[in-house]
Amino acid sequence: MIHIRSFVLLIAVASLPPAISAAMSPALAETVSFESSATMLSESCGAEIDANCHGVSFDAPHLRECLSLNQDAVSAQCRADYIKAFDAIARRIAARSAVGKLCQREKQKICAEAQGKPGDTITCLLNAPTKGLGWGCNQALTQAGYR
Amino acid sequence: MAHRARLPGLFLLFALAIFAWSASLVLAQTAETTADIVRQLKGLEALPELDVAVLRQQAAERIKSRVDVVALKRPPLSRELNRLPHVNLAIQFNPDTPVIRPESYSLLGRIADALYDPALMSSAFLIIGRTESAGKRDYNLMLSQRRAEAIRDALVTTFKVSSKRLMAVGLGEEQLLDAEHPKAAVNQQALIVTVK
Numbered sequence: 076m077i078h079i080r081s082f083v084l085l086i087a088v089a090s091l092p093p094a095i096s097a098a099m100s101p102a103l104a105e106t107v108s109f110e111s112s113a114t115m116l117s118e119s120c121g122a123e124i125d126a127n128c129h130g131v132s133f134d135a136p137h138l139r140e141c142l143s144l145n146q147d148a149v150s151a152q153c154r155a156d157y158i159k160a161f162d163a164i165a166r167r168i169a170a171r172s173a174v175g176k177l178c179q180r181e182k183q184k185i186c187a188e189a190q191g192k193p194g195d196t197i198t199c200l201l202n203a204p205t206k207g208l209g210w211g212c213n214q215a216l217t218q219a220g221y222r
Numbered sequence: 223m224a225h226r227a228r229l230p231g232l233f234l235l236f237a238l239a240i241f242a243w244s245a246s247l248v249l250a251q252t253a254e255t256t257a258d259i260v261r262q263l264k265g266l267e268a269l270p271e272l273d274v275a276v277l278r279q280q281a282a283e284r285i286k287s288r289v290d291v292v293a294l295k296r297p298p299l300s301r302e303l304n305r306l307p308h309v310n311l312a313i314q315f316n317p318d319t320p321v322i323r324p325e326s327y328s329l330l331g332r333i334a335d336a337l338y339d340p341a342l343m344s345s346a347f348l349i350i351g352r353t354e355s356a357g358k359r360d361y362n363l364m365l366s367q368r369r370a371e372a373i374r375d376a377l378v379t380t381f382k383v384s385s386k387r388l389m390a391v392g393l394g395e396e397q398l399l400d401a402e403h404p405k406a407a408v409n410q411q412a413l414i415v416t417v418k
Contacts, residue, residue, distance in 0.1 A: 109338075109381055110256065113331030121324035132372050133322040133330055135380040168382045171338060194343030201340065221340070 106167040106220050112160045119156035123149040135161055170219040174200075177215035181208050197221060253309050253329070259336035262309040266345065266416045270306055274348065274391050278367075281396045285359045293355035293404035299396040303350070307416040310399060312408075313373060320368035322376060330373070333414070334381035346418035349373050351392040352411065355404035359395060367392025373412055389417070 113133075120142060124131070127148050128141040142149060142157045149157075174197070175182075182189075182196055185203050189195035201221055205213055216222055253259050281299055290296045298304065311333065314323035322330065336342060351370030353362040370390035377383040397413070400406050 108256070108331065109334040110328055110331035113327040117324040117327040121327075124324050130319070130321060132320065133327055133376040133380055164380065192344045194340045194345070197340040197343060 106170045106218055107163050108220060109164060109167060112163040112167070115156050115163075116160035119160075120149065120153040123153045135164065167220065170215070174212075174215045174219050174221070178208070178212035181212050253311055253332065256332050256335040256339065259309050259333060260339045260341050263307050263336065263345070263347070263414065263416045264341045265307050266418070270302055270417055272300075272302065272348065272417055274389050277393070278391055281363055281393050282360075284396060285363060285394070293395060293398070293401075295401050296355075296395070296398055296404065297401070298398065299393055303348075303397065303413070303415055309414050310411045311414060312411050313369075315369055315372070318365065320365070320372040322372055330376050331381070334377055334383060337377065337381075337383050337387070342416075345416050346387045347389070348415045348417045349388060349390045350397065350413040350415065351390070351394075352397055352399065352409060352413065353395050354407060354409035355395040355398070363392055363394035363396070365392070366394045370412065 123142070123145070124138065127145040128138060131137050131141050139157065139161050142153070146154060175193075178200055181200060181203070185207060186196050186199035189199045197216075200208065200212065200216060208216075253262070277300060284290065284299065311329060313326045313329055315321060315326075316323060337347070349370045351366030351368070351373070353366050355362075367390070370392045374385075374388045374390040377388060378385045395404065395409065398404055399409050399411055399413075403409075
């Protein structure tokens with residue numbers, strides 16, 4: 076019975092839109108701050124960016140492309156960390172955007188007074204008792220780093 | 223005698239209080255943490271009457287008409303900007319370019335974290351590029367515009383902050399942070415102002 080329930084849950088998660096399923100995936104359970112990811116990128120690849128990406132500013136698509144094109148010239152540490160850093164940034168963005176979708180019911184039910192203002196809505200959700208929020212909404216708020 | 227013995231203690235307490243007060247003033251001006259940035263940018267009371275296009279034009283006209291040629295104690299182009307919630311940010315660029323230095327990536331990430339904070343999430347901001355007073359004023363104006371745009375672009379492309387929330391303007395050396403020392407490096411600091 077438990078196995079069947081788990082299977083049904085797995086299918087349900089897999090059939091969700093990518094942003095929502097990404098935010099709920101166990102692999103993405105914790106997202107880190109943008110500052111942490113940016114620090115990792117700068118500490119592991121700062122010298123390589125200076126040497127190989129002249130003229131490229133802090134613009135993720137262009138910087139990623141430059142580091143990818145210069146794979147042979149950059150250190151192993153940088154090669155590993157720039158992918159981790161950009162992925163961590165993308166995961167937090169996905170997790171933050173998923174909050175609106177996964178807390179849709181709570182937004183209408185508990186936070187109508189916020190009148191759709193994103194900041195007020197998140198504050199309202201964070202101030203609400205966790206028991207008053209659904210499992211998905213609670214998970215989304217945690218994964219997005221709001222609590 | 224007993225009174226004399228207490229005096230050094232009282233003096234020490236007074237000195238500590240002064241130190242703590244001055245330290246809190248310094249901390250209030252820094253952007254060491256995301257919370258620092260949030261604290262400084264929140265609390266806009268009324269919508270300002272700011273027109274970015276007009277601000278840009280005023281800066282260009284002031285340079286063209288050679289008003290306030292001497293940089294020392296040059297008045298700011300807009301006093302209103304200093305009255306709005308704002309934070310000064312020491313973002314480093316490659317010399318004479320709008321390319322953000324890798325050592326400033328952390329700060330950009332911290333700003334993005336702050337802009338996603340619930341306290342600021344419904345707000346909009348003006349990013350102001352500035353330079354110290356060195357070289358040509360019109361060149362500095364153009365460079366600061368490109369640098370302000372580079373900061374905005376990093377926040378939009380890398381961290382997906384909505385472009386609708388961010389405007390950018392360069393004011394060159396027309397909005398000096400330290401007008402008493404116009405050549406000081408501190409004048410290169412960018413400024414983020416809450417405008418909505």
